[in-house]
Amino acid sequence: MNTPLEQLYRLQDRLRFVRAREKERDTIPAELVEVDREYRDKVEAVERLKKRCAEAEVERRRANAELSEHRDKLRKYQSQLRAVQNQREYGAVLNEIDGVEKLVRAAEDKILNLDEEIENATKELASRQEILPLETEQHEERLKDWRVTQRQINDELTSAQEEISRLEAGMHPRDRIEFSRLLEKKGGQAIVLVAGVSCSACHVKIRPAALQALKAGREIIYCDSCKRILYWDMQRS
Numbered sequence: 001m002n003t004p005l006e007q008l009y010r011l012q013d014r015l016r017f018v019r020a021r022e023k024e025r026d027t028i029p030a031e032l033v034e035v036d037r038e039y040r041d042k043v044e045a046v047e048r049l050k051k052r053c054a055e056a057e058v059e060r061r062r063a064n065a066e067l068s069e070h071r072d073k074l075r076k077y078q079s080q081l082r083a084v085q086n087q088r089e090y091g092a093v094l095n096e097i098d099g100v101e102k103l104v105r106a107a108e109d110k111i112l113n114l115d116e117e118i119e120n121a122t123k124e125l126a127s128r129q130e131i132l133p134l135e136t137e138q139h140e141e142r143l144k145d146w147r148v149t150q151r152q153i154n155d156e157l158t159s160a161q162e163e164i165s166r167l168e169a170g171m172h173p174r175d176r177i178e179f180s181r182l183l184e185k186k187g188g189q190a191i192v193l194v195a196g197v198s199c200s201a202c203h204v205k206i207r208p209a210a211l212q213a214l215k216a217g218r219e220i221i222y223c224d225s226c227k228r229i230l231y232w233d234m235q236r237s
């Protein structure tokens with residue numbers, strides 16, 4: 001592992017390895033998908049109920065405030081009713097009272113509904129919260145083997161990341177940036193092996209002069225067609 005090209009090739013290999021293993025670590029095995037979803041649903045139900053209870057409490061406070069406003073207004077109109085001078089005024093105030101009474105009834109109904117909702121949600125939340133620790137334990141038990149695999153992958157990732165850091169530290173910052181741009185542009189394949197006399201990525205034949213330069217090593221040669229860095233594996237040739 002000496003030449004810059006060998007190091008680039010290794011760096012790319014490790015980066016690809018990390019990406020693939022991370023994906024593997026974060027993808028739950030098919031046989032556990034259903035089990036995992038059921039458990040997540042239970043956790044989410046608890047969160048949803050907590051949120052709904054808090055929201056309903058706020059709504060109830062607001063409805064209570066509205067109700068006392070409407071009741072104040074009602075009392076005001078009722079005292080006006082006692083002071084009216086004529087039939088026309090009497091009719092007008094009665095009309096106002098009728099409208100405010102409707103608002104009072106609506107606010108009371110709303111509070112009753114919210115009370116009922118809060119009571120039911122609180123009960124359901126309590127019973128779900130009570131069994132959740134046990135469900136979590138059972139879930140982790142079912143996922144035990146998968147957790148072991150995940151930890152193994154994490155260990156592999158740690159050592160791969162260390163190697164990546166070492167390789168990157170050995171590069172000139174400008175080369176490192178250029179290489180990572182090329183990696184991004186070429187879908188993670190910035191440096192590719194020569195297969196026979198062709199680029200292994202795009203299969204276009206390499207010019208004889210370029211092939212000679214490649215075999216001599218040390219010099220960076222790009223594929224004329226796909227513009228990737230060509231890599232001649234000395235050990236394989």
Ligand SMILES: [Zn+2]
Nearest residue numbers: 199202223226
């Ligand atoms: Zn190519």
